[in-house]
Structures are given as C-alpha cells and as structure tokens.
Amino acid sequence: MNATYKMEELVGSSTESFADAARNAVEKAASSMGEAAWFEVVEMRGAVREGMVAEFQVKLKVGCKV
Amino acid sequence: MNATYKMEELVGSSTESFADAARNAVEKAASSMGEAAWFEVVEMRGAVREGMVAEFQVKLKVGCKV
Amino acid sequence: MNATYKMEELVGSSTESFADAARNAVEKAASSMGEAAWFEVVEMRGAVREGMVAEFQVKLKVGCKV
Amino acid sequence: MNATYKMEELVGSSTESFADAARNAVEKAASSMGEAAWFEVVEMRGAVREGMVAEFQVKLKVGCKV
Amino acid sequence: MNATYKMEELVGSSTESFADAARNAVEKAASSMGEAAWFEVVEMRGAVREGMVAEFQVKLKVGCKV
Amino acid sequence: MNATYKMEELVGSSTESFADAARNAVEKAASSMGEAAWFEVVEMRGAVREGMVAEFQVKLKVGCKV
Amino acid sequence: MNATYKMEELVGSSTESFADAARNAVEKAASSMGEAAWFEVVEMRGAVREGMVAEFQVKLKVGCKV
Amino acid sequence: MNATYKMEELVGSSTESFADAARNAVEKAASSMGEAAWFEVVEMRGAVREGMVAEFQVKLKVGCKV
Amino acid sequence: MNATYKMEELVGSSTESFADAARNAVEKAASSMGEAAWFEVVEMRGAVREGMVAEFQVKLKVGCKV
C-alpha cells in the first residue's frame, strides 16, 4: 500500500519510428532500473542527414517501483 | 457558416504504435460522438511489463461538429 | 566553430503514421532549406473522416546550418 | 454549498472578431449544456483565404453547474 | 484489450482542503459518468471572503472507461 | 540607461470585447502605477449568464518604469 | 461594473498541509492588500530536513479589487 | 496528398483590437509568403502611452502551402 | 560554497491527502538518496475505485546535496 515510484529519464532512438525509439530506451535500460511500470513521453526529436530523417529520438520518463 | 465544434478528450491504446493507439481511440468512440473532424494529441504514455513496452497510450482531443 | 543554425517550422502529413508524417515534411522541404541537421516535434494532430483517422499530421522545427 | 462544475470544451468562429467567436460558441451550445457560469479561452486561431483572414476561431472551456 | 477512456473535466470545492475538493468532484459526478478509474489535477484555486480562505477549488480530469 | 521596470498584474473586464477589457484594466490602474510602457496578455476568460456571454475578462501584466 | 482587479503573488508555508500554507499566505497578507476575492495556486514546494518534510510551501496569486 | 506546410511567425499591430492586429499581420505579409491557409495566435501584447493603450500587438504563426 | 544538488523524481501516494502523499514519497526514499533539502510538486493525480477517490498521488522532484 501507498507504493512509491522513482522516475528515470531516458532518451532512446530508432531508424524506424517513435514507438520503436521508446521501446529501445525502455528495454536497454531495464536491467539497471528497478521494476518499470509505465513511461511518459517528454519530447520527440530526430536527426537529419542528407535531407532525410536518419533517426527518431524519444525522451521519456519511466516509473519504477522503489 | 460560423460552425461550432465540441472537443471530446479520449485515451486510446495499442500494443503496436502511437498512431495505432490514436486510431483505436477515434474509431471506438466514433459512434457515440457527433461527426468528428480532427484530433489533437495531448499526451503519449505507455505501460511496461517485465522490462518491455506492453502498451502505447495516446490521450487526444477530438473536434466534433455540434 | 560557434556554428549558427536557423530553425524552419513545417507541418507534414501521412496516412500511415506520425513518423511518416515527420519524414514527409523533412524530405519535401529539404531542397529549399539549408543543410538540415535535426528536427524537434512541436505538435501532433490528424484529420478524421467518416469516423476514421484519415491523416496523421506532425508540426516540427528543423535546424539548418546557416 | 461545495458546488461542482463540469467543463465543456468548444470551438466557435466568427468573421468579425475573437470576442464574437467566443460568443457564438457559448450561445450555440447553451441549450445542450447545463447552466453555464464562466468560460476560459484555450486557443485562438483563424482561417486565411486569398491572403485575408476569413474566420476567427476561439477554443474555450465552459464551466457548467452539475 | 486496447481499452479506450473518455476524460471528463470537473471542478469541485471544499471548505476544508484541496484533497476534499477533489473527492467532492469525483463523488458528486460519479453517477453520471462511466466507470471512473483515475483523475489528474489541472488547476487549484480558491475563494477568499473577509480576508480568509472561504473555499478550496480543484479542477480535474477524470478518466472513465468507454 | 539599463532601465528597470516593475510588472503589475491586473484583470480588467468589458461587456464588449477582449481589447476593451484590456483597455479598462490599463486605464483604471494607470493613476496608481508608475509610468506604464507595455502590457502582456496572460489569460482571457469571461462570465456567462442565461446562456450568453455577459463579460469578457483579460488578465495582463503591465510594465512600469521604476 | 467592469470591475478591475490587481493580482498579488505570495508564498505561504505550513508544517501541516498545502491547504494550510495557502490559508497562511492569504490571511497574513490580508491587511496590506485591497479586498481579496480569489486565489490561484502557482507552485507547490516544500522543505526537507533529516529525511522528513519540514514545511509545505504554496505560491499563489490573489485577486484584489482595485 | 500528404500536403506540406511551412509556418511563418509574424507580429502585427493595430490601434483598434487584437482581431485587427491579426488581420494586419496576415494581409501585409501575404504577398511575400506562399499561399496562407490558417493562423495560430502565439502571444498578445500592447503598447501603453500616457496611461492609455496605444497599440494592440498579436504574434501569430501562419501556415503556408509549400 | 557553490553547492551542487541532484534532483530525484519520485511518485508517492496516500489514501488521505496530497500532503501525505508527498510525505510518503520523501520519507520512503530518504535512505537511498543523498541528503534531501527541498521538494517541488510536478503533478497531482489519484486513483478512483467504485466512484470514490481511493488514492492521492503526488509526483515530485527532491533536491539532494551532491
């Protein structure tokens, strides 16, 4: 009862989509965080190279049980 | 002329992507709203289970003709 | 050194996804902008027709080398 | 005592002014809402046609007694 | 699966505390909304009379299962 | 040189328009403030009575020379 | 008619609750302000000492009749 | 299909009203922009001279077809 | 001199009040953080069950001496 969570802020990236960038951030950081329960998108950006989108980037906060 | 719209706020979800979560919200609520014309994304979140993204969630406002 | 960038603000659209709408905006405007280096998502919206999502729209700022 | 209100979000439009667009939204929706007490402007936009402002649009929330 | 929620925006009030104002809004509106699952505080205000706080007011959005 | 200004925050109202509400706030408070140089709109609201807009209200900050 | 208000911004504190911190700010400043009519919460913070919350702080704007 | 727009940010002014300031910005800049389709208000300010509002100013973004 | 702090972001909950939820977060996490000096409220939410508020939740950032 009265659970407490810690928010970790991450930035993930993907050449495919914003959803994939979020997945990559959560999954890569999973082992070093507590038990993750949800995430919240904070910012979406990307890299452009030679006039094309080269990378989608998502900054998100992950809620982890303390 | 001088059209009036009502905004309905919804949260949709999908195991696949943010775009799919938006589609699910709009389409499930379509029958109970007036004639929807556009939507605006308010927030993007998701659920995490066992270190993986289990669900993408999109909160959006839908503009419906009054 | 001490590079300067100009931000161009664009809106792109796609019938498929938000990522695709971002790609379309960056790629269509590439020829008339300077050398683009990154983009930042400002707003996500979409059009609804007959109760279904007809178009995903992404407003973004593109950073171009001056 | 301890009154409760429900906020309805509307978009109104006018060819004349922002004030008129707010008036049109409140008055058109009045019959289908509870007793309205106040409104808050959320966003102001407009349509442009042939280089001229064709329509002022105001998105607002109306507080209605429950 | 892929649950959809509708957000209702309410303002509640209390002479005691912000928590009580939130409780009053959720509980008074419960019967006319779908099954409520969570709420988010949007704004906190209050009324002052004769130099004392006469009322705490909380504007909140309630997520209800569609 | 290196002028300093103090911001005063006011709310004005009008039965006519938002511009008029701003004018009323600035002009009524002018005598009790220092020399006002500019204003910035912070919020626009209004009162509704019997289903019609009864008052436009504008909250603004006024910059006054110290 | 067309009343004008001045907003005063205050920070109050309490060892008990956020509501109490708001009450303390309004009541302590009442004698030096005009006739206060409402307040709006701007920020909520607090002090921590020896791992415990030592003080709740509320920053608020008070609307006072001019 | 999949239209792309460029946002231009302008500030217009008027001695009469905010609506007029928006009109002046859109119409003066029309000839040097692409085909404008809509505008979004970003900020509303004004100049004060001798205790009276001397000018209403509106900052807006205009969406122009690329 | 020139002290440096690290902000930790937490979510606490309580069945009683927002103040209590803040207290629970700070006190539960105290042992695993550096010496906490202040907190800032980021978001207030809650859980609803059977039409009643079941839990108040406060997201906050805690400033800890490095």
Place this chain on the structure above:
Amino acid sequence: MNATYKMEELVGSSTESFADAARNAVEKAASSMGEAAWFEVVEMRGAVREGMVAEFQVKLKVGCKV
C-alpha cells in the same frame, strides 16, 4: 515560523550579460521592496540595433519577506 513572502516581478537590463541584467534589476529595486531573499528568472530577451545585440533584458520575480 510559517514565513510569508511576496513576489515582485521586475525587468532589468544590461549591455554586458544576462547575469548583469538580473543584478541590475535586483539592486535598483532593493530599496523599495521588503527584504529580498531569492529571485526566479521568468524570461530573457534583448534589444538589437544595427545588427548587434544592444541590450540583454531579464524578467524575474523576487521573493521578499512580508
């Protein structure tokens, strides 16, 4: 105990830097405010003349003991 503060909003300027503009605002207004304890930056702007930055301007709120 349970100290109360009043926030004063100021704009300072400097030909040198943002830090200097903040210093100028605080120091010039010090004599007419209560005992100032801290400031918060609200906005940073500047004037440009003949293609060069002529002035840095900082808008800030100063917390003064009541």
Place this chain on the structure above:
Amino acid sequence: MNATYKMEELVGSSTESFADAARNAVEKAASSMGEAAWFEVVEMRGAVREGMVAEFQVKLKVGCKV
C-alpha cells in the same frame, strides 16, 4: 504605423557564455534577415566533452521589420 514584424528562429553557440551565444546568433544572421529589432530566448543548452562544458547554445527568435 501598425508595423509588421517577422520572427526568425536561430541557434547560436559560444565557448564562453549564454550572452555570447546570443550575440553570435544575432550577428551572424544579421546580413540575411531584415532589420532586426529585438530577440527572445527560447531555450538554453550546451555540449559537454570529457566532463566539461564545451559549448553554450542559445535558441532565440529575432523580430525583424517587414
């Protein structure tokens, strides 16, 4: 009278300070913009290399006479 301005958004950088980064952006872009009158800071960031701040970056909007 009724002057119209166009806002240009730039990012400048400096190894020294935020003020210098703003100066570099305004001065480098001056020749390709109309007559610049003021700037507004939108964002401040920087690059870090080997544990030290390598570059201060300022994103700003410049108001140029049309």
Place this chain on the structure above:
Amino acid sequence: MNATYKMEELVGSSTESFADAARNAVEKAASSMGEAAWFEVVEMRGAVREGMVAEFQVKLKVGCKV
C-alpha cells in the same frame, strides 16, 4: 547504433554568472555520472542577500550515455 541516454537533473551555483553555475554543476557531477554529452537548462534562479545577488543558480538536465 540506436544509442540510449539517461538524463540526470542537477542544480549548480556560482557567484559570477549563469554560465558559470552550469559549468560548476556539470563538472562537479561528472565523476559520478556516465559519459555526459549535452545539457539542457530547466530553470534559472538565484539568492539575494542584503539587496544584492549573492548567487546564480541553474537547474539543468545532463544527457549521459548508458
């Protein structure tokens, strides 16, 4: 490829300038964070003592390679 970053939030201070406060935060925390790549300014404040600015404080997020 598809790099992941963790954001650490810090507050640094300086008696000299905002740039110096940012430098102090990044450099003091460098040894306990992963490899830092960039920072983003979140908030700028300061302490005032005897009517003078005694300290500039910068809250920032640092992006560190995971």
